[in-house]
Amino acid sequence: MKSNHFDVIVIGAGILGTFHAYHAAELGKKVLLLEKDPFPVNATVRNFGQVVPSGMSSDWFQFGVYSTRLYKTIQSQFDISIRENGSVYIASDPDEQQLIHELKQRMDERNYEAHLLSKAQCLEKWPALKSEYCLEGLFFPQEVSAEPESTIHRLLLYISAKFSTLHYQPDTTVLSCDTVEGVVKISTDTHDKFTADKVIICNGSEFKLLFSDLFRKSGIVVSKLHMLRSAPLPKLALEGNILTGLTIRRYESFEECPSFPTLQTPPALQELRQWGIHILFKKAADGSVILGDSHEYAAVNQPEKLGFEINQHINNLMLAEAARIIDMESFQVASSWAGYYSQHPEKDIVEIDIENKIHIRTAIGGKGMTSSAGYAQKSIERIFE
Numbered sequence: 001m002k003s004n005h006f007d008v009i010v011i012g013a014g015i016l017g018t019f020h021a022y023h024a025a026e027l028g029k030k031v032l033l034l035e036k037d038p039f040p041v042n043a044t045v046r047n048f049g050q051v052v053p054s055g056m057s058s059d060w061f062q063f064g065v066y067s068t069r070l071y072k073t074i075q076s077q078f079d080i081s082i083r084e085n086g087s088v089y090i091a092s093d094p095d096e097q098q099l100i101h102e103l104k105q106r107m108d109e110r111n112y113e114a115h116l117l118s119k120a121q122c123l124e125k126w127p128a129l130k131s132e133y134c135l136e137g138l139f140f141p142q143e144v145s146a147e148p149e150s151t152i153h154r155l156l157l158y159i160s161a162k163f164s165t166l167h168y169q170p171d172t173t174v175l176s177c178d179t180v181e182g183v184v185k186i187s188t189d190t191h192d193k194f195t196a197d198k199v200i201i202c203n204g205s206e207f208k209l210l211f212s213d214l215f216r217k218s219g220i221v222v223s224k225l226h227m228l229r230s231a232p233l234p235k236l237a238l239e240g241n242i243l244t245g246l247t248i249r250r251y252e253s254f255e256e257c258p259s260f261p262t263l264q265t266p267p268a269l270q271e272l273r274q275w276g277i278h279i280l281f282k283k284a285a286d287g288s289v290i291l292g293d294s295h296e297y298a299a300v301n302q303p304e305k306l307g308f309e310i311n312q313h314i315n316n317l318m319l320a321e322a323a324r325i326i327d328m329e330s331f332q333v334a335s336s337w338a339g340y341y342s343q344h345p346e347k348d349i350v351e352i353d354i355e356n357k358i359h360i361r362t363a364i365g366g367k368g369m370t371s372s373a374g375y376a377q378k379s380i381e382r383i384f385e
């Protein structure tokens with residue numbers, strides 16, 4: 001075997017590509033993981049870092065549970081910034097209360113630990129919450145959070161050290177990928193020539209470099225999200241993943257609850273819904289609080305339409321809704337950014353297999369930090385079966 005030939009080359013070292021590389025290496029495969037940037041800078045580092053299987057639909061819930069377990073196992077060996085501080089959904093009206101009760105029942109049936117917390121218990125555990133907003137909470141103590149800016153870097157260090165058969169090469173853009181006489185040939189901007197028995201493409205939201213014709217017809221949409229971060233607030237008691245009323249009205253696990261189809265949007269929330277706003281809080285390890293998010297959409301061939309600007313009106317709407325939920329007096333906005341991810345309106349993820357040699361896995365949507373590790377394990381099993 002020539003040294004530039006691999007069992008599998010994974011293109012893209014976001015969370016999805018990295019866990020594909022991880023699971024292939026676990027099978028003993030010789031793996032090359034290529035990333036175009038010197039370090040990943042896309043969705044995988046721009047997110048909240050909430051690992052919340054409780055928000056996923058039935059199939060993806062299992063991937064989330066598997067991922068949580070794997071994050072904890074890795075964290076016990078090497079610091080990838082995972083903290084075990086749980087997730088809570090705060091209900092602010094009777095409809096949302098009904099939904100958290102229904103989800104609690106579904107979670108009990110699955111034997112997944114969940115606790116309903118009274119208003120008083122919520123206010124005691126998270127004193128930053130406003131009494132007028134919080135009616136009741138549903139708490140998942142075993143869920144975890146990550147520090148997205150460091151998790152992927154630490155994970156890449158971890159897998160590079162753990163597997164002697166895995167090589168990670170950043171700063172290398174893959175420009176072409178073709179099957180020739182049963183082998184996949186790859187060319188890069190660094191003029192490397194690599195070959196592999198199989199190639200897995202986890203390109204995130206980059207659709208112009210490889211198979212652009214195919215992506216143009218894929219039906220994928222790109223979503224732009226607004227995010228805010230406060231200056232460190234060491235005294236603000238807001239540990240864990242905090243998910244609020246509009247999230248209860250949005251997440252897939254609640255969509256599967258019996259009362260969801262009859263849920264009405266109160267007039268006061270209409271404009272927030274229009275911008276796809278739901279409010280999540282994640283207190284980072286440095287004491288800053290990440291607050292988001294909103295959703296705007298564009299077709300796969302027109303992501304430029306989403307623009308580069310931070311729309312202050314959207315930020316103001318998010319800050320006003322956040323102020324209904326927690327005491328925002330000390331909340332100074334330190335930074336604001338846009339994150340982008342791809343998703344498909346009808347599919348949980350886009351899987352395209354070309355000649356059983358090239359396997360595209362992308363558009364995992366807003367659930368990648370939660371479910372990539374579990375999904376990638378199944379995906380690798382199927383690719384090599």
Ligand SMILES: Cc1cc2nc3c(=O)[nH]c(=O)nc-3n(C[C@H](O)[C@H](O)[C@H](O)COP(=O)(O)OP(=O)(O)OC[C@H]3O[C@@H](n4cnc5c(N)ncnc54)[C@H](O)[C@@H]3O)c2cc1C
Pocket residue numbers: 011012013014015016017034035036037039040041042043044045046047048049050051052172173174175202203204205206209210225226227292293338339340341362363364365366367368369370371
């Ligand atoms: C603002 C925001 C908040 C979010 N919050 C959460 C959350 O709290 N919990 C959660 O579970 N999920 C969350 N998500 C979703 C999650 O971040 C994504 O699902 C996930 O990061 C997608 O990972 P990915 O590897 O598919 O894509 P990406 O992170 O985009 O990675 C793809 C990588 O492929 C590389 N690449 C592309 N083309 C090439 C090429 N030709 N050659 C070499 N390299 C290439 C890119 O440079 C990139 O690094 C959030 C997303 C955003 C944007």
